[in-house]
Amino acid sequence: DTGVSQDPRHKITKRGQNVTFRCDPISEHNRLYWYRQTLGQGPEFLTYFQNEAQLEKSRLLSDRFSAERPKGSFSTLEIQRTEQGDSAMYLCASSVDGLSPLHFGNGTRLTVT
Amino acid sequence: GDSVTQMEGPVTLSEEAFLTINCTYTATGYPSLFWYVQYPGEGLQLLLKATKADDKGSNKGFEATYRKETTSFHLEKGSVQVSDSAVYFCALSDQSGAGSYQLTFGKGTKLSVIP
Numbered sequence: 001d002t003g004v005s006q007d008p009r010h011k012i013t014k015r016g017q018n019v020t021f022r023c024d025p026i027s028e029h030n031r032l033y034w035y036r037q038t039l040g041q042g043p044e045f046l047t048y049f050q051n052e053a054q055l056e057k058s059r060l061l062s063d064r065f066s067a068e069r070p071k072g073s074f075s076t077l078e079i080q081r082t083e084q085g086d087s088a089m090y091l092c093a094s095s096v097d098g099l100s101p102l103h104f105g106n107g108t109r110l111t112v113t
Numbered sequence: 114g115d116s117v118t119q120m121e122g123p124v125t126l127s128e129e130a131f132l133t134i135n136c137t138y139t140a141t142g143y144p145s146l147f148w149y150v151q152y153p154g155e156g157l158q159l160l161l162k163a164t165k166a167d168d169k170g171s172n173k174g175f176e177a178t179y180r181k182e183t184t185s186f187h188l189e190k191g192s193v194q195v196s197d198s199a200v201y202f203c204a205l206s207d208q209s210g211a212g213s214y215q216l217t218f219g220k221g222t223k224l225s226v227i228p
Contacts, residue, residue, distance in 0.1 A: 004156070033215075042117070042202050042218025043157070056215070091157070101147075102216065104157040 002026070004105035006092050012111045013082055020078045021108045025094030032075050033102060034067055035091040036060065043091055049075060050098075082112045115140045119203045119219035126193055126226050134188040134222050136177075136203035144205040146170075146179050146186040147216070151200045160188075160201070193226045200224070 005024040013019050025032050030051055035043035046065070047057045051072035061067075064082075069075040079086055089109050093102040120135040138144065148160040148170070161170030166181035175190045186203060203219040 035216075040220060042204070042220050043216070044218070045215045048215070093157075101159045101162065103159075104149075106154075106156040 004092055004094050004103050006090075006105040006108050008108055009106065010109045010111075012113065015084060015112055016081055018078065018080045019082060019110065020076050021090055021092075021110075023075045023077070023092030023094075023105060025073070025075070025092070026103055029094035029096055029103070030072075031095040031098060031100075031102075032069055033093040033095075034075070034077055035093065037089040037091055037107070038087075046077075079110075082110075084112045086110060087112045115144070115205060115207050115217045117203050117205055117217055117219035119201075119222055121220070121222065122200075123223040123225060126224070128195055128226055128228050129192045130226075132188070132190040132193045132197075132224070134201055134203075134224070136186045136188065136219060138184050138186065138203075138205050140184075140205055140207045142207045144207040146177070147204040147206070148175070148177055148186070148188050149202040149204060149218075151202065151221075153199070157202065193224070195226045195228055198224055198226050 007022045033048040034046040037043040049069040064080045067077045089107040091107045093104045095102050116139045118137050145164045147162045149157045150160045151157050161172040163170040163179035169178045177186050177188045200221045200223045202221045204216045
């Protein structure tokens with residue numbers, strides 16, 4: 001069990017640029033979740049996948065955000081035309097199924113200047 | 114909608130002191146309740162959970178009891194150690210129609226234990 005891996009750990013970008021983050025879940029975990037955490041707040045749900053299917057998206061996930069999990073393994077989260085308000089820690093989590101606890105990665109910290 | 118309220122920090126305790134971090138929740142259904150811990154530089158880790166009323170979750174000396182009548186899930190530990198210094202998050206899961214096991218988190222409480 002190598003844990004949930006996220007890349008990069010840190011990303012600094014200028015406003016208006018596009019960024020993409022990657023998440024590698026624990027092997028054989030069917031569920032994959034994306035959360036966002038801003039300073040002083042708890043994580044907020046963004047979206048989740050069951051295998052390659054994206055089954056739910058939060059209202060927080062604006063049109064500038066897109067997530068994929070093309071082969072049901074790793075996932076990417078892309079933010080287009082970044083804004084300063086997108087600065088946050090983006091967390092990925094995985095679980096065996098919908099009833100099992102989530103295992104979180106260490107997150108990708110995004111800073112938009 | 115669902116929400117979790119936990120006591121604001123930071124909390125600073127001396128080693129071997131008793132710890133309580135309060136957590137109350139609002140949910141429409143019958144949620145499962147969790148405490149997650151985030152040690153410095155690490156990801157969130159599940160500390161303990163309870164899935165129904167009157168259940169007690171426990172792990173590493175920490176305990177929390179699911180109290181439906183007071184909608185609470187307070188975290189306690191009888192004797193804290195320096196290694197318990199971390200941020201603690203209370204969370205609930207009130208399964209959506211798609212069974213997403215979506216978690217709603219509180220804001221977190223930072224605990225610092227001094228020798």
